[in-house]
Amino acid sequence: MRSALAGLICAAVVAAAAGTGILFQPGAWYAGLIKPAGTPPNILFPIAWTLLYITMALAAWLVWRVRGLGPALWLFGIQLTLNALWSPVVFGAHRLDLGLLVIIALWLAVLATWRAFAAVRPLAGAMLLPYLAWVGFAGYLNAGLLWLNG
Amino acid sequence: MRSALAGLICAAVVAAAAGTGILFQPGAWYAGLIKPAGTPPNILFPIAWTLLYITMALAAWLVWRVRGLGPALWLFGIQLTLNALWSPVVFGAHRLDLGLLVIIALWLAVLATWRAFAAVRPLAGAMLLPYLAWVGFAGYLNAGLLWLNG
Numbered sequence A, B: 001m002r003s004a005l006a007g008l009i010c011a012a013v014v015a016a017a018a019g020t021g022i023l024f025q026p027g028a029w030y031a032g033l034i035k036p037a038g039t040p041p042n043i044l045f046p047i048a049w050t051l052l053y054i055t056m057a058l059a060a061w062l063v064w065r066v067r068g069l070g071p072a073l074w075l076f077g078i079q080l081t082l083n084a085l086w087s088p089v090v091f092g093a094h095r096l097d098l099g100l101l102v103i104i105a106l107w108l109a110v111l112a113t114w115r116a117f118a119a120v121r122p123l124a125g126a127m128l129l130p131y132l133a134w135v136g137f138a139g140y141l142n143a144g145l146l147w148l149n150g
Helices: A002-023 A026-033 A043-066 A072-094 A095-120 A124-126 A127-149 B002-022 B027-031 B044-067 B071-093 B094-118 B122-149
Strands: none
Touching: A002 A043, A002 A072, A026 A072, A026 A124, A026 B027, A043 A095, A043 A124, A043 A127, A043 B044, A043 B071, A043 B094, A072 A095, A095 A124, A095 A127, B002 B044, B002 B071, B002 B122, B044 B071, B094 B122
């Protein structure tokens, strides 16, 4: 019962963070930018993010069940906050420079979360690896957009 | 090992069907249509479908593990084929009338699959209920688009 409640909290908190990506979307501004090589079509972003948010919520739940609300989940909260910040900074304020700083900080926070999760439960760590890879890729896209349109 | 293979097959077949939704997207034609009341913003569709494809693949896998490739999974294959057909018919061929027929057939096929899955394993049946509800809603949207733009 307490485990189910933890699962619901993980799902709700991740969904709330994901919500900024629904509120702040690329739109005409993004459509008008010169894109770096390898930019995926728009449709792939919400699909990739839905999958990544599900796996990160499940990973957080696995860690919660083993350790409760400890340091690993505080790291998770920090990375999730940075994650939620990126869409308003870039698609809201159109600040690709600040967006790049956010995404570098996010990548480091996900790296730290991955190590903390892996120490608690290897499966939970492994579930964050696609996310770490995707944020690295998103960082390249952000840097490329800044370079080509700065 | 065989169960993992079945899971991979379920994931691959569902992902292939989902692919038609990536190839055929709403675009300018859909943007120009008069929308029925309650039409969600575009961003919600890929998110909803990603979640629904995941749950339907997991449900199929649960049934496969209990019964192997039996009648319930043949029904699943029929509904999945109808599902894959809708995007090319509507967003490719711009045929809202045929799309409505496809979606009615799809809803009935999902209903039959739900009953078959529930008989094998109640959890697998329950996992199809959000899908059944969403297809009903999508049928309303398709009918509304046909009515308002026919």
